[in-house]
Amino acid sequence: MRVSGLAERTGVPVATIKYYLRERLLHPGTPRSRTQADYDESHVDRIRLVRALTDVGGLDLAAARRVLETIEDPELERLGVLGAAQRSLLGPEYVDVDDEEDDASPAPDSRARRWAAARGWRVHPRDPVLDRLDRAWEACDTAGIGLDAARLDAYADAAERVAEIDVDSVPSEPHDALRQVVLGTVLVDPVLAALRRLAQQHVAVGRAQG
């Protein structure tokens, strides 16, 4: 199909599709003439995936491209699947936690790290997700939300339950696994956020009715 057909199938404007092509978020079609190309179902799927990552997952186009490049990385085997997934999601400023030079410097310390250690979670002390947790925790302090270690532990119990479902649903083949972990991390977060709001209502109604 032509680019106009692609726009019709996906509901994405031609100008946006051309932008995706220029930015290499979308693979080129088969050339038909000097100015035209043919597109197929693989292009439809890819455009829908880009829209899912940006509209629902809330990624900007640079992050979406990093995610898509990661799930297509033929070098994947040498990285752990989770490491590669988190690398792609954390962005270019990501510090390689396995880097030996870094390991020579003293391990960082923070409230999130002390909390995770006290809980017995096996996570790398240099993991930048711990820094994200520190920032998010501090933002709660700023807003006067009483998020003490006990409440964080209660949330962590629920997070472990979610993580068990996540990990159980990962297929064994490494490329499928990476795709599942990366896309699942981005796209299941909005599902969980919606479920949390609906569950709040359900629980609140239950409490109000005794």
Next chain:
Amino acid sequence: MRVSGLAERTGVPVATIKYYLRERLLHPGTPRSRTQADYDESHVDRIRLVRALTDVGGLDLAAARRVLETIEDPELERLGVLGAAQRSLLGPEYVDVDDEEDDASPAPDSRARRWAAARGWRVHPRDPVLDRLDRAWEACDTAGIGLDAARLDAYADAAERVAEIDVDSVPSEPHDALRQVVLGTVLVDPVLAALRRLAQQHVAVGRAQG
């Protein structure tokens, strides 16, 4: 203090603070001369809250203003706290679920609504969060993430646990309650997202070691 002092205390540039003042995200200082004003701790707190909502909570400035206006709304008592919270977070396109005219039209139907009804969740069938869940669920389908009703139910179990913690931590005074619910909804999501990623690592390490 002057606006420069405010910038120093908060780490937010003077130009940004002036923008917040123009956009009424920040209340005016006490006039000191025709071109100068005095600011106090309430301004420091407010700027930090705006930054928490935008940097950590990921809200744009329009959404942050809606959230801040909601938690300061003196009309609050006539709205339910959760209704007001979700109203502020869903944006201006929000459909009032309690509107009688809407109730005359047939109740909408969707996969998320059928799933929530089957689960026995007491949520309003017109709740726009159900539409968000439909969109998020569809994005997972698009990406090939096998999110069937069983897996969604398992996530919902975890969401109920989170919601119980959320609801238990809401104070009884309505304005404090609204503040806690609105800010907690925005600012605890990033905490939960970080916990999910850390728990994934912890669970994956546990599985790998048998």
